[in-house]
Amino acid sequence: MSNTSNTLQVKPLAPYVRPISGTELMQANPYRPWSARITSIEQLTPTEKLFEFRFTDERICEAFHHEPGQFVELSVFGVGEAPISISSSPSKHGFFELCVRRAGAVTRALHDMQCGDLVGIRGPFGHGFPFEKMKGHDVICVAGGLGIAPLRSLINNIHDERSSFGKVTIIYGSRTPKEVMFREQFEMWQHRLDFDLYLTVDHPDDTWDGHVGVVTKPIAELDIDASNTFGAICGPPVMYRFVIDELRKKHISYDHIYVSFERNMKCGMGKCGHCQIGHQYVCSDGPVFNYWEAKNIQGSM
Numbered sequence: 001m002s003n004t005s006n007t008l009q010v011k012p013l014a015p016y017v018r019p020i021s022g023t024e025l026m027q028a029n030p031y032r033p034w035s036a037r038i039t040s041i042e043q044l045t046p047t048e049k050l051f052e053f054r055f056t057d058e059r060i061c062e063a064f065h066h067e068p069g070q071f072v073e074l075s076v077f078g079v080g081e082a083p084i085s086i087s088s089s090p091s092k093h094g095f096f097e098l099c100v101r102r103a104g105a106v107t108r109a110l111h112d113m114q115c116g117d118l119v120g121i122r123g124p125f126g127h128g129f130p131f132e133k134m135k136g137h138d139v140i141c142v143a144g145g146l147g148i149a150p151l152r153s154l155i156n157n158i159h160d161e162r163s164s165f166g167k168v169t170i171i172y173g174s175r176t177p178k179e180v181m182f183r184e185q186f187e188m189w190q191h192r193l194d195f196d197l198y199l200t201v202d203h204p205d206d207t208w209d210g211h212v213g214v215v216t217k218p219i220a221e222l223d224i225d226a227s228n229t230f231g232a233i234c235g236p237p238v239m240y241r242f243v244i245d246e247l248r249k250k251h252i253s254y255d256h257i258y259v260s261f262e263r264n265m266k267c268g269m270g271k272c273g274h275c276q277i278g279h280q281y282v283c284s285d286g287p288v289f290n291y292w293e294a295k296n297i298q299g300s301m
């Protein structure tokens with residue numbers, strides 16, 4: 001007679017499945033856009049809006065990190081995809097911001113969207129500004145127009161770790177006062193004694209009490225410790241040569257000057273070749289290059 005009460009009943013264990021991390025998910029298929037919700041929209045100028053997003057999948061939210069100067073591919077479902085620089089600081093977790101100009105199909109569709117609507121995001125892609133290398137040095141950020149979008153990420157990142165940097169100078173040029181973006185943020189930086197700020201416009205109106213003229217004008221007036229200074233530049237292509245000439249007159253070496261390029265691109269991962277200049281892909285080798293590299297890329301400037 002069997003004694004069932006002495007028999008150990010062992011239930012088979014469920015096979016252990018390790019949860020997939022957000023990083024693994026993103027790496028598994030970098031062509032897959034992840035859904036992100038618009039959490040706030042701010043009209044900055046008649047043509048630019050600042051959008052804040054949060055991924056709907058918490059694992060992606062946690063895994064998403066970027067360097068200042070990197071970009072994402074933003075898709076509006078059923079319309080298309082466009083590369084857009086991340087404008088918020090890497091120290092802001094869970095959310096990220098994109099400053100977007102209404103330019104064509106995708107950006108027009110995005111501008112028509114509301115808070116709560118969903119978009120697709122791939123990335124972040126490319127190489128950004130060398131934040132760690134810049135630590136312990138003075139930094140001059142020169143932005144023209146929409147170029148302030150990626151530089152804002154760098155400036156805010158410096159702001160969050162201000163004691164790790166020397167003198168920080170921000171020069172931002174716009175065509176008219178109406179086109180000046182992030183006014184409140186500039187006012188905040190203006191009140192800090194540890195940022196030197198130059199806002200300049202080409203065509204002032206009665207409301208303007210800042211500087212007038214192109215961004216090279218304030219650089220000429222700066223007292224710069226060349227051996228200890230990094231330059232970070234982003235703006236319309238025409239601006240680069242003049243700004244670099246001015247920084248060179250101050251004896252900042254080419255390998256301490258960083259420029260961010262915009263080129264038509266598709267995949268964002270150095271596969272399709274749309275953004276190739278010379279032997280480099282702007283999407284994966286850049287979009288931020290140091291000028292020493294950039295000047296050797298045929299057709300870059």
Ligand SMILES: Cc1cc2nc3c(=O)[nH]c(=O)nc-3n(C[C@H](O)[C@H](O)[C@H](O)COP(=O)(O)OP(=O)(O)OC[C@H]3O[C@@H](n4cnc5c(N)ncnc54)[C@H](O)[C@@H]3O)c2cc1C
Nearest residue numbers: 082083084085099100101103104105106107149262263264
């Ligand atoms: C690395 C990178 C970062 C960018 N960051 C931002 C950003 O932060 N904010 C923002 O608003 N835009 C940014 N752009 C530009 C944006 O990707 C283009 O304006 C994009 O074409 C918009 O898509 P669309 O479908 O709305 O316009 P489209 O229908 O593609 O085109 C609108 C017009 O812009 C032209 N165009 C397309 N791409 C470019 C380009 N790269 N440079 C100049 N002209 C172009 C087209 O030929 C067309 O005339 C960035 C581009 C790159 C490559």
